Amino acid sequence: MKRLVKPRTSDRLASAAISAVAGAAVALLAAFIGYFLWSGRSELNLHFLVSAPEFSKAGGGIGPQLFNSIYLVFLSSLVSVPIGVAAGMYLAEYARPGRTTDLLRLAIETLSSLPSIVVGLFGLLVFVTLTGWKYTLMGGALAVSILNLPVIARTSEDAIRSIPPSIKEGSLALGATRWQTLVRVLVPSALPGILTGVILAAGRAFGEAATLLYTAGMSSPKLDFSNWNPFSATSPLNPFRPAETLAVYIWKVNSEGLVPDARQIADGASAVLILSVLAFNLLARALSRALHRRFTGGKA
Amino acid sequence: MAGKSPIGRINAYYWKHEGLGRALATALGFLLAGITLALIGFLAVKGLAAFTTGRVPFLAFLFSTKWAPDSDPPAFGILVFLVGSVLLSLLAIAISTPFSLATALFIAEISPKAGRRILQPAIEIFVGIPSVVYGWIGLSVLVPFIRKAFGGLGFSLLSGALVLAVMVFPTIASLSADAIRALPAEYREGSLALGATRWQTIRRVLLPAALPGILTGVVLGLARAFGEALAVQMVIGNRVRIPGRLTDAMANLTSLITMDMGNTVMGTPWNDALWSMALILLLLSCGFILLARAAGRKGAAR
Numbered sequence: 348m349k350r351l352v353k354p355r356t357s358d359r360l361a362s363a364a365i366s367a368v369a370g371a372a373v374a375l376l377a378a379f380i381g382y383f384l385w386s387g388r389s390e391l392n393l394h395f396l397v398s399a400p401e402f403s404k405a406g407g408g409i410g411p412q413l414f415n416s417i418y419l420v421f422l423s424s425l426v427s428v429p430i431g432v433a434a435g436m437y438l439a440e441y442a443r444p445g446r447t448t449d450l451l452r453l454a455i456e457t458l459s460s461l462p463s464i465v466v467g468l469f470g471l472l473v474f475v476t477l478t479g480w481k482y483t484l485m486g487g488a489l490a491v492s493i494l495n496l497p498v499i500a501r502t503s504e505d506a507i508r509s510i511p512p513s514i515k516e517g518s519l520a521l522g523a524t525r526w527q528t529l530v531r532v533l534v535p536s537a538l539p540g541i542l543t544g545v546i547l548a549a550g551r552a553f554g555e556a557a558t559l560l561y562t563a564g565m566s567s568p569k570l571d572f573s574n575w576n577p578f579s580a581t582s583p584l585n586p587f588r589p590a591e592t593l594a595v596y597i598w599k600v601n602s603e604g605l606v607p608d609a610r611q612i613a614d615g616a617s618a619v620l621i622l623s624v625l626a627f628n629l630l631a632r633a634l635s636r637a638l639h640r641r642f643t644g645g646k647a
Numbered sequence: 648m649a650g651k652s653p654i655g656r657i658n659a660y661y662w663k664h665e666g667l668g669r670a671l672a673t674a675l676g677f678l679l680a681g682i683t684l685a686l687i688g689f690l691a692v693k694g695l696a697a698f699t700t701g702r703v704p705f706l707a708f709l710f711s712t713k714w715a716p717d718s719d720p721p722a723f724g725i726l727v728f729l730v731g732s733v734l735l736s737l738l739a740i741a742i743s744t745p746f747s748l749a750t751a752l753f754i755a756e757i758s759p760k761a762g763r764r765i766l767q768p769a770i771e772i773f774v775g776i777p778s779v780v781y782g783w784i785g786l787s788v789l790v791p792f793i794r795k796a797f798g799g800l801g802f803s804l805l806s807g808a809l810v811l812a813v814m815v816f817p818t819i820a821s822l823s824a825d826a827i828r829a830l831p832a833e834y835r836e837g838s839l840a841l842g843a844t845r846w847q848t849i850r851r852v853l854l855p856a857a858l859p860g861i862l863t864g865v866v867l868g869l870a871r872a873f874g875e876a877l878a879v880q881m882v883i884g885n886r887v888r889i890p891g892r893l894t895d896a897m898a899n900l901t902s903l904i905t906m907d908m909g910n911t912v913m914g915t916p917w918n919d920a921l922w923s924m925a926l927i928l929l930l931l932s933c934g935f936i937l938l939a940r941a942a943g944r945k946g947a948a949r
Contacts, residue, residue, distance in 0.1 A: 358844035362757060368746050369753035369766055372816070376769045379776070379784065386787075430675050437676030441669055454680035457936050460867060461686070462874020463778075464901055465932065468908070468925050469686045472693060476913070493686075496679055524661070526668035547775065554777025557876040561908055597779045598877050601786060602906075610787065617780045624775040628768070 380625070383618045390615025399569075400596070405608035409616055411567045414583055415484065415590040419563065420552045422488035422586060427495040428545055434496070435503025435541075436529055459497035463557040466493050470562035484590035487563025491555055495548040502544025506537035536642060539635035546634070550627030554620050556594035564589035565599050593620060687929065694926025697723075697919035708923065714887050716907075716917040723920040729927070730889050731899035734804060735879065736872035739811035740819075744865055747816050751823035751861075752849060762824070773817040782878035785810040790882055799894035802884030807897070810878050815868035822867065826860020827853055862942040870935035874928060876901035900924050 352360075384391075394408060401407030434455075442448040470490030480486055510533055518528040534541070567590055570583045577584040591599065597616045600609040697703035703723045711724025750770075754762030785806055794801030834856055838848040854861070884896025885906065904921055911918040 354844045354847060358846040361846035361849070365749045365752050365757055368749035369757075369762075372746065372750050372820075373765060373769050375813070376773060382784070382788070383780075430678065433672045433675040434679050437672035441673060442676065451676065451680050453936075453940070454683040456940075457933055458679060458683045458686070460870055460936050461932055462870075462876065462901065462928060464874065464876040464904060465690070465925060465929050466686070468904070468922075469689055471908075472689050473685075493682055496682070500676075500679060524665035526665045529672075530668065547771075550775050554775070554780065556777065556779045557905070560905065565909075594777050594779045597783055598881070601783065601881060613783050613787070617783050620777050620780050624772060624777070628772055628775060632768075 380621060383614070383621045387614040387616075387618025390611055391618055395615050396619070400612075401606065403605060405606065405611075407606065407608075407612065409593060409596065409612070409619070411570050411583070412591055412593045412596045412616070413619070414570070414572075415563070415567060416553055416592040416594070418583070418586075419484060419488050419491065419559075419590065419592055420549050422485065423491040423495060423552050424545070424549055426489060427492040427499055427548065430492075431496045431499025431545075431548075432503045432534070432541060434500040435507060436534065438500065438504040439507035440525060440529055440533070455497045455500060458493070459501065463494055463555060466490055467558035467561055469493070470558065474562055480587060482562065482564030482566075482589040483587045484563055485586040487559045487590060487592070488586070490558045490562040491552045494555065494558055495552055498548045498551070499541075499544055502547075503537070503541045506540025506544070507533050509540065510536045539638040539642070542638065543631045543635045546627055546631040550624055550631075553623055553627070554594050556592070556598055559592055559595050560598075563592060563595070565591050565595055567591045687933075690922070690926050690929050693922045694929075695923070697916065697923045700916075700919070702916040703920050703923065708920070712889070716911075716920065721916060723916065725900070725920070725924055725927075727887055727889055728898055728900045728903050728924065731883075731897045732873055732901070734890065734897075735807050735811060735883070735899055736869050738804065738808035739815055739872045740865060740869050742808060743812040743815050743868065744819060746812075747819035747864075747868075748823055748854075748861065750816075750820040751827060754820075754824040755827035756845065756849060756853070767821075770817045770821055773813070778814065778875060778878040779881075781810055781814055782881035785878065785882040793894065797894045799892075800884055800896055801894075802882060802896045803894045804883065804890045804897050805893040807879050807883040807899075810882055811872040811875060814875060814878065815872050818871055819861075819864045819868040822864030823857070823861045826857040826864070829860065830856050859942050863939045866935055866939040866942060870932055870939070873935065874901065874932055876905045880905050900928055904928070 396408065396413060397410040398408030399410055400412070438448075438452075438455075442451065467490055470486060470493070474483070474486030474489050475481060478486070507529075514536060515528055515533060518532045519525070523531070568588055569581060571581040572583055574582040575584060576582050577586070579585060580588060593616055597613050597620075600606055600612050606612060697708070698705045708723050708725060709729075710726055711722065712726045713722040713724045714727060715722040750766060754766050789806050789809060790801035790803075792801075793799070793803060793806055797805070830853060834852050835848060838852045839845070843851070879899060880902035883898065883902060885898050885902055886896035887898050888895070890897040904924055907917070908921055911921065
């Protein structure tokens with residue numbers, strides 16, 4: 348059979364095509380970011396970020412929603428970070444290879460790839476109906492924690508496992524128990540990796556919406572930002588109140604369409620979310636590099 | 648007991664510095680499995696209620712295309728939504744896989760340095776962009792564009808599949824890149840030493856050898872596309888019918904659950920049918936995970 352194209356020509360063509368696709372992927376991302384910064388530029392001001400939304404006229408802000416998103420990430424981290432890191436410690440150090448561990452891993456893997464709407468519906472059954480809390484910020488935070496737990500557990504396990512065995516053996520040889528070795532040697536050395544996972548999970552929680560529609564709800568009571576009593580119904584700090592987050596708000600202004608400036612609001616709020624994602628990513632990168640440098644004495 | 652005999656002292660020391668922490672970590676590790684089981688259990692009980700109360704016939708539920716929950720008598724056939732979900736996710740994978748594979752090859756083979764410094768961070772940001780933002784860009788840019796270019800409403804199967812294709816791109820690309828990178832260097836070197844070009848090596852040696860890992864990525868991408876709710880709901884038009892053309896409006900499982908769950912009262916047949924759809928979504932997701940594992944294991948066995 349006669350070759351239609353010389354191997355060298357096809358090699359060049361294929362390399363060029365692959366590089367072009369990779370370049371296009373980066374260009375698409377740059378276009379997304381550029382588009383949102385451009386379309387949301389008129390909304391990226393202090394008034395939009397801090398003032399309350401309007402229900403039937405234009406000019407409302409996203410203050411309460413932004414606060415709710417940040418508070419929700421904080422509350423869900425309080426739950427998911429300690430449990431997730433401890434589970435990662437168990438998987439990295441204590442879990443013996445065998446059937447039980449295989450099943451445990453399968454369960455965690457399953458949990459981490461469940462659709463977020465399914466986790467939200469579980470939250471609706473347990474944290475809304477069963478507890479009788481109705482739609483609450485706390486219910487939303489717990490549902491998001493379920494989403495984040497397997498992610499934090501896996502990144503913590505990977506980070507602990509990637510520590511050279513000589514470090515662990517040194518600690519054990521000095522007479523430390525395995526738990527002491529974990530807490531004083533392995534986890535501190537694995538901190539850059541663990542923190543990266545925690546920050547990326549926080550970023551995911553910040554933009555999560557499907558889990559929150561039926562757990563934290565699609566409304567926010569009138570908040571009084573001078574009221575810092577967490578037990579008061581109008582206090583922003585009260586975790587047992589409905590709390591619409593920024594991502595949920597983007598969805599709601601589009602599906603309800605009551606506000607005349609829905610488009611500007613969605614553009615502005617999307618710009619805020621994209622910028623936050625970039626910030627979370629850069630923070631994770633910078634922190635892990637800084638910690639790595641500290642632990643390795645300057646060799647990055 | 649502690650402090651009396653040497654054995655007691657050792658026991659107390661062990662408990663304080665090892666046993667307690669170990670027990671705690673073990674308990675929290677298994678808590679994750681407990682949450683998974685609880686989730687499956689709760690959704691199974693709630694999702695089966697529609698059939699055990701006899702108000703929704705099981706076979707008609709799965710195989711009928713008639714969805715009329717508020718007519719008299721009501722009809723609860725979900726085939727339209729099931730087919731919608733399958734069409735959307737398969738089309739998304741079909742669009743996304745070639746681009747994802749090319750990106751993976753670039754990272755693993757063509758330019759590892761640019762891959763590490765530019766593409767990998769870019770992929771991480773793609774993963775981090777919230778799904779409502781993808782939905783909003785689809786709604787405000789893609790839908791009007793498709794309306795102008797191809798006619799129809801713009802809200803369509805094509806819009807949904809394109810949005811999903813971008814959303815599953817990072818999953819497929821990063822897992823494929825991992826699979827290609829994990830191949831022994833001898834494969835590559837052997838092929839190149841025999842005089843094969845880089846493209847011949849990729850096509851005849853590396854891609855076939857990395858196929859199990861690539862398939863794992865594709866299946867997990869499929870799972871993500873199948874379960875995505877809001878981004879899809881915003882761009883497919885939510886019309887109860889099986890789309891005949893790419894530009895037809897349509898509906899899928901997740902969009903219907905998202906829209907109707909808040910408008911129906913718990914305990915009514917309509918609401919029960921939504922929970923049954925959620926259970927089907929859960930079971931299919933579990934199926935995808937088992938499939939992805941099976942694909943990965945086949946690779947490890949070779």
